[in-house]
Amino acid sequence: MKAEQTKVGIIGIGWYGAHIGIALSKKGYFVTLFEKNSDIFNGVSGKFGVRVHAGPHYPRSPATRKNCQESYEEFCQAYPQLVNHHEYSIYALGERDADDKPSKVTPEQFRAVCKEFNTCREIEVDKSGYKNLLMVMDIEEPSAVVGERLRKTFKELFKEAKVNIVYNFTVTKTKKADNQIIVTNGRQAYQFDHVINATGYQSILPIDRLPFDMEIVYQPCLALVYIDTLSPPIKKPFSFIVMDGWFPCIMPYDDASDNSVISQRKYILTHGKWTILGSYPTSAQAQEKLSSVDEKFIQEKVKPSCEAHINHFWLEFGKRFKYATWVGAVLAKIKTEKEFRSAVTLQHKPSGIIHVIPGKISNIFDAEREALALIRKEKILQMGNYLYAERGTLHSASAEIKEKPKSSSRNTCELQPYRDLPSLFNFRGADLEQKKKKKKRKVQSEAKSVSIFAKDVESISKSRRCEKQDSPSPLSSPLQARLDPAPVREIGFIAEYSRKHARYEQVLSEGDALRL
């Protein structure tokens, strides 16, 4: 079938849906995009300041690094108006992380990875202005804008490419009938030749086990937004990340509505441990956890630990940056030993739906190419009930994707940081003086000090003692109750799949997913 006669429906307008929609429309396909919100880029894509990854962020995943290197230039050329070039982008190797553990990569491994990038410049730690680091590298790596400028740019691109947009349309059901796929929100229905699920792998999910036994976890993620009070502000923004483990990261948060002169720059502070609230098997559970977050929790638990840890490496942060607010969203991740983070595109054959499991924003080009190969049925492989592109990401990275986390490795996809409250301030143990303070606090806590921190440590250590004795835990602080993982509940999912009649139908409540 010719592109001009082919109707493609795309569910979700974040980086993936928006880019694929425009790309297919430019190739002549008749594209309709559906978004459940009244505006675009309100999911993960519009919430966090993101780097356009050159690759060093993934020192343990050669597949992700290769993929970043291949798509970096493509992204910068396709969306120059959305790329923020930096004054400097620091990748540093930390001595000890928030669990008082060394970095997951050795200095030799880290140097070798950074030297893969010809823009890499090593800075002497003593002259860098940072501390408690083993190595400091400056690598050219920009970031992408978020917020209103991102939305405005894409709306213009949609117009140019003649893409149809349907807002306030939550797709709740898809149905295959003959060679067509019907998409509906329960009240209205649209019919397509092909449908792409670009909901960030959060809605309308397939029911069959994924190829290579891929397991997806959902993480409620936070970012703390700060204002840089430096006056006048530096000409271009900067980024600073400490690697590799439970370390902090500062990224530009450019949500200005235009790129005229900025009087005060915004940044987001995230942390490998403290801004990820946990790991859940369904998006609904992760969303529920995220919705329990309030300013009090941020102020009492997240902010102090993140700030203390960033100050541990960069003392100027505390003096120069002023907390403004926080943002949050749920991110789907594929669970692998090497922390593979590229996008995977595959088609569920019975339903016909092409699903994108997102990775880096620069992976939009791979997702576009692979979705197109699936639409055109060109060079396609099959595993079980799934089709995927030959030499596409799933095919070429299958060795890494197959490798599940070892029980001994501290894998990001298994993070449950707020279950383990007493270790909240562990990283301070790296500093001798702080170690003494910690010891003092413990003594105070045992003496029933009135400080909040001491109270928490006290009640949790009590609960642990009780657990050991097999008696019910007395720990019932409202915070702890809110943060303990909810029991896995039955999910509102009805699926009817009849191979015999080659018909597939699924009905699901929004955000729910079924893990087999």
Ligand SMILES: Cc1cc2nc3c(=O)[nH]c(=O)nc-3n(C[C@H](O)[C@H](O)[C@H](O)COP(=O)(O)OP(=O)(O)OC[C@H]3O[C@@H](n4cnc5c(N)ncnc54)[C@H](O)[C@@H]3O)c2cc1C
């Ligand atoms: C803290 C954090 C930091 C990150 N840092 C980086 C980084 O530095 N660099 C990088 O490249 N990537 C980074 N990422 C990852 C990247 O941001 C995401 O992978 C990417 O934005 C996902 O885009 P998406 O289009 O798949 O999803 P989204 O942006 O979430 O878009 C999905 C859209 O689908 C809509 N939708 C959902 N369900 C339905 C439905 N049933 N019907 C209709 N519409 C629906 C949603 O409203 C949403 O608008 C980061 C992610 C997080 C959480």
